[in-house]
Amino acid sequence: MSIIRPLRAVRPAPEKAEQVSCVPYDVAHEAEVREFIEHNPQSFLRVTRAEAEFNGDTPSSTHVLERAKENLREFVDGAIFITDNEPAFYVYRLSAAGHVQTGIVGCLSIDDYEAGIVKKHERTRPDKVEDRTNHMLAVRAQTGLILIAFRGTETLAELLNAATRTKPLYDFPCAGGVRQTVWKVTATDALTDAFKAVPALYVADGHHRLESASLARRALRDANPSHTGTEEYNFVLAGVFPAEDLKILAYNRVVHDLNGLSSDEFLERVKESFVILSDGESVPQNHGEICMYLDGAWSTLRFAINFVRAPDPIEGLDVSILQDYILSPILGISDPTTDERIEFVGGIRGTDELERRVDEGAATVAFSMFPTTMEDLFAVSDMGEIMPPKSTWFEPKLKDGLFVHLI
Numbered sequence: 001m002s003i004i005r006p007l008r009a010v011r012p013a014p015e016k017a018e019q020v021s022c023v024p025y026d027v028a029h030e031a032e033v034r035e036f037i038e039h040n041p042q043s044f045l046r047v048t049r050a051e052a053e054f055n056g057d058t059p060s061s062t063h064v065l066e067r068a069k070e071n072l073r074e075f076v077d078g079a080i081f082i083t084d085n086e087p088a089f090y091v092y093r094l095s096a097a098g099h100v101q102t103g104i105v106g107c108l109s110i111d112d113y114e115a116g117i118v119k120k121h122e123r124t125r126p127d128k129v130e131d132r133t134n135h136m137l138a139v140r141a142q143t144g145l146i147l148i149a150f151r152g153t154e155t156l157a158e159l160l161n162a163a164t165r166t167k168p169l170y171d172f173p174c175a176g177g178v179r180q181t182v183w184k185v186t187a188t189d190a191l192t193d194a195f196k197a198v199p200a201l202y203v204a205d206g207h208h209r210l211e212s213a214s215l216a217r218r219a220l221r222d223a224n225p226s227h228t229g230t231e232e233y234n235f236v237l238a239g240v241f242p243a244e245d246l247k248i249l250a251y252n253r254v255v256h257d258l259n260g261l262s263s264d265e266f267l268e269r270v271k272e273s274f275v276i277l278s279d280g281e282s283v284p285q286n287h288g289e290i291c292m293y294l295d296g297a298w299s300t301l302r303f304a305i306n307f308v309r310a311p312d313p314i315e316g317l318d319v320s321i322l323q324d325y326i327l328s329p330i331l332g333i334s335d336p337t338t339d340e341r342i343e344f345v346g347g348i349r350g351t352d353e354l355e356r357r358v359d360e361g362a363a364t365v366a367f368s369m370f371p372t373t374m375e376d377l378f379a380v381s382d383m384g385e386i387m388p389p390k391s392t393w394f395e396p397k398l399k400d401g402l403f404v405h406l407i
Contacts, residue, residue, distance in 0.1 A: 002117060002150070002198040003109045004240060006087035006188040007232075010141070010404040011169075016080050018172040020044050021180065021399040024144055026128075026208070027346075042080060044401025046071040048135075048143050065138035072139050072404075081404070089185040090403065091163040092239055094396045096178040101396075102160050103241030104191060105145065105182075105403050108201065110217050110234055113210060118148070119200055119381040122207040123389070125337060132212035137220075140407055142213060144400040145239040146206030149374065152242030155194045170402065178396040195240075202381050204246060205394045210236060220407065237405040239398045243374045249347030250283075250371045251390040252354055253322070254363035256341045259332040263295055266330065266365075273325040274301040282351040284370040290322055291368035293351075293358050298368075301326075313379035318370045319388045326367075337389045344390040347371070 012020040019040055025048035028036065033045050033052040046053060050068035059067075075081045090105040112118045136142060163183045170182040185191065203210060213236040220233040258266045270276060274290075277300040284291050290301040303321055314320055327333040327342070336342050343363070345353055354366035372391045380387050 002195045002201050003112055004089075004104070004106045004192065004195045004238075005109075005235065006089050006185075006192075007107045007235075007237070007405055008084045008087050009090065009105075010076065010081050010083050010406060011402060012080060013082050014169060016042065017170040017180075017182075017402060018174065020075070020080060020401045021174060022048070022401050024397055024400050025049055025132075027397060044075075044143070047075065047139065048400055061134065065134060068135060069139050072141065072143075084184075086186055087188065089188050089191050090169070091160055091183040091185060092398070092402075093164065093181040094178055094398070095181070096176065096396060099247055099396075101241050101245035101247070102164065103239050103245070104160065104185075105237070105239050106191075107232075107235035107405060108146075108148065108238050108240075110214050110236055111229075112201070113214060113236070116384070117200060118203060118210070119384075120203045120207055120210070121377055121381045121385075121387045122203070122391070123337070123386045124207050124211045128208045129211045129215065132208055133215045133219075136212055136216040136407065142209070142237040142405040142407060144206075144209060145237055145398045145403065146210050146213075147204040147246075147394055147398055148206075148238045148240040149202045149204045149243040149246055149377070150198050150200070150240060151378075152244055153194065153197060155197070156191075156242070159191055159194055174399070176396065180399060180402070182402065200382075201240065202243075202378060204241075204377065204392070205397075206238075216407065231407075232405065233407040235405070237403060243378070246374060247395055248371045248374065248377075249393045249395045250369040251319070251393040252345045252347060252351070252366065252368050253327075253336075253390075254343050254345060254354060254357050254366045255327070255331055255333070256343075256362075257364050259330065261330070266294075269330045270301065270326060273303065273305050275304050276301055282354075282368055284318075284368060287318060287370055288321070289370060290318060291351075293354055293366040293368070294364070296359065313376060313383060314385055314387065317372060317376060317380075317387065317391060319372065319391045322367055322369070323388050346393040346395075348393065348395050 019042040022044045033049045051064045093102040168181050168183050217233045221227045282298045288303045333339045357363040
């Protein structure tokens, strides 16, 4: 049984929502963040990425967190944000170019996460978790949405559709042509009850935020001698969407060098496990194919190993095949989470970005991947296992700044 509960959101005044909303904190580089803030001083990046306001200086983490806290207070005190008087759910729709996803924003139980009812598929990095935990504790708020998927039910579909027939709180376009529409639902019992029929929730994107919320809860609980379990810090802000609505793009890779091999030597090693087709294709068309950009040309690598037994859900992932048969044994990248010779490029940037990095010498070889599917994600999560890092890139991204949960 999945528990989801309404919240008294701190959110932008309707006329401010378009200016305040911003990309998730971990999507943009610092130079991009600085540019966003310079062009739009009301961007919520001033709260989630306050270090960009120091104009290239290297402030201490204490100063950055204090600035984030001050900026959130400025948003609230300056009438940019309002606080709802009563708990509510928020139906959140993102729509662009024929794609529509409609879900619900509310709070999940951190107890459910720690008990495995909210299932994860990604290993977190301690440094990133520490960064967000410190941010939550400093501003005493969760400032962005965790993307959660669930297997949709007819009842929840009907309730979401009914909410979208009312007048929206927000309705505006943003960069990339993604329209953001939000409705408020104050009659919350039907949605709460409907989620009780959902056996499990799955973390699609936001593992670091979720783990950080768990650690922040632990710190606040330990400091509270009157802890009851009902405090706001026991719950975490999330956008919960039916899996059939979500779109996964590829998460591509670029590698800085060939681990001391010449191009010919590298290709001979690759041929041990793949058929190489010099077809000029930059995007794989099928599972089991990887497109590779090397020496100014694209080719398709078609996996040619017959498994002795049927591969488990992790072994069969294309990102696992790349890791197990090229990155680790040939290029010497055994841990892609820490090896600085590899970079990950979200599919939204396209294959032109891969070509640019190789052509300009920032990388030597690039790999364009076939997207992981939601069924892949469910299968791995249900096993209690972990996918290789950067297996999924969900698009469009949920906006930061439209909902804040005070803890």
